[in-house]
Amino acid sequence: MRRSTSGLTSCPPGSPGFRADPYHLPLLVFLLPACLYPFASCCAHTFSSMSPRARHICYFLDYGALSLYSLGCAFPYAAYSMPTSWLHSRLHQLFVPAAALNSFLCTGLSCYSRFPELEYPGFSKALRTAAFAYPFLFDNLPLFYRLRLCWGGAHSCGRDALSSNHSYHLLCALLTGFLFAARLPERLAPGRFDYIGHSHQLFHICAVLGTHFQLEAVLADMGSRRAWLAMQEPTLGLEATVATLSLAVIGNLFIIAAFTASLLRIPGTCPLLQGSPLEEGLQAKQQ
Template identity: 40%
Template sequence: MATTLQLYHVSEIPSFFHELYIHRGYRHPRSSVRSCLRSCFYLHNETVNFWTHFIPAVFYLFVLVTDCYQYNLLLDAYGLPMLAYLISMTLFPTASALAHLFNTISEKARHMCFFLDYFALSIFGIGTAIAYHAYSFPVALISTWWQHLYLLVAVVNALLSFVLSCRTRFLDHGLRKKMFRILSFAVPYLFDVLPVCYRAIHGDVVDFSLGGMHYHVRQSVFAFLSALIYSSHLPERLSPGRFDIIGQSHQLFHVVSVMGTHDLMTGMRMDMLQRRQLMDAHQPSYSILLMVAVVGFNLVILYYFWMQLDGVILKSTSSEDLTKLNNLCNGAGLTNGKSGHHLIDRQLTNDVSRRSKLRPHVE
């Protein structure tokens, strides 16, 4: 059994696996499942990304189980929106951790890993909206057209968020890709948080005396910071190669977003307990069904993008990328099929070679 994990420089691996301003610490782009699992115990440029979401996922699972028993969420209809929120809150760091762990199996697996990551974020968005609607809605807006339309718009936002975030994976690195990716997450969040913003601006003294508002406000600060960190690529932008293993922006983004999620969970729980007399009579009976519907529609969307992958990978793979893959696989002894790694797809090699002969000026 190997005692070390071989890592690669950005110049050695295909461009599809590159991360902006990260130069070292890349794993083999044809890693096996076993190799990926083993890699979480070694330092590479995804190790901290994995653990900063895997540990919170385990904690959130513990919270989900304990809250179900403590607050009778399964049997009390008033607790069902909180149950939906806690499930979605547990799913998104779990999907993220697994995506960062297994994204080096192949190009197709990398796409699917992050498709599932975006899937979970979409579910988290609708789960958050369901909980806001059930526990945190302003008293002045209860039974208004705004409350009646809130969940419907949140469903549309969650679905569009998933479509747009998946679509960005087919775009080249650049400002347009970054803007669309940020918008796909920012728009649903900004809409979902509107009820709390209204309470913060127009709420009365009694509303502010409830402990949940403090956590909602602080969560908004963490959300702003996480968006800033994610979009800026700081600090690695200032010193490429220095923060490859520890300290890169995506790791900081994970930490800050988890802190914000914890505050959101705490504020939501306090609203559930302290505002029951206000909110219990206004619970819609279909809120959980909306979350199930989003899961169903997202599965259809996921299948659509899955069917696009072969063509997208062929179009984006250059002969230089194939040369790098060949060199890596030959260097790792992956030519006889006995390794746990996957060999280069022969059909992809033939298709890229044929494309290069037909259009030699295209890379």
């Protein structure tokens, strides 16, 4: 059967599925959490006003979706974007399993960070930032290495050449982290950006733009490297992919359930469960 060198191709009737030709399977695994995390975030913002407990539980689920997105990124990076010198190395073989463990760490730390946020807001924010920064840095290790190889055009990058969309994705990711940490522009003009233009809105816009550029970059790697990657043995087959993703989903749901159970055991008089989300948001802006 003749293979196409393009990224996404239409499949004629009777063409083999993922089991016979699993080349596009990592892309599908990436697309699922890439669609899930904006939906989970929308639900968290929509239903978090129901009660203080509902607010925390909604964001537990939001953090879990983001953790699964970090794992979803690892699948296409391992399949399409790994540097040529890393192919079939120990790091390449353990890249996706390590990303699955990172998703547990990300969900656990981010969910825990909600409990001390009233007494220690700085510690809570630093913990939550680290919870999402670490999986991002790990997932993008292949891109950072390829970027270093090609920096300044000192030599030909060959198959390690990066699409410009990779750079746009990394730039959007940096802007996303900066907006989350800096709380700009509302810190410069308190009260003027409460409804439109505050950092959290810009944060979500940059995150979705980054995911768009990330998808375009993955498609570019799929197309430009397909003829070469077709001769390599895939790191994960269909069964291993489904098993890894299923265990990650179950593990993250278990972590969320454990923190939810802890939250439900807290008495209603606890300061963590006092005040409306609007009051808490105003307090956070003043800190």
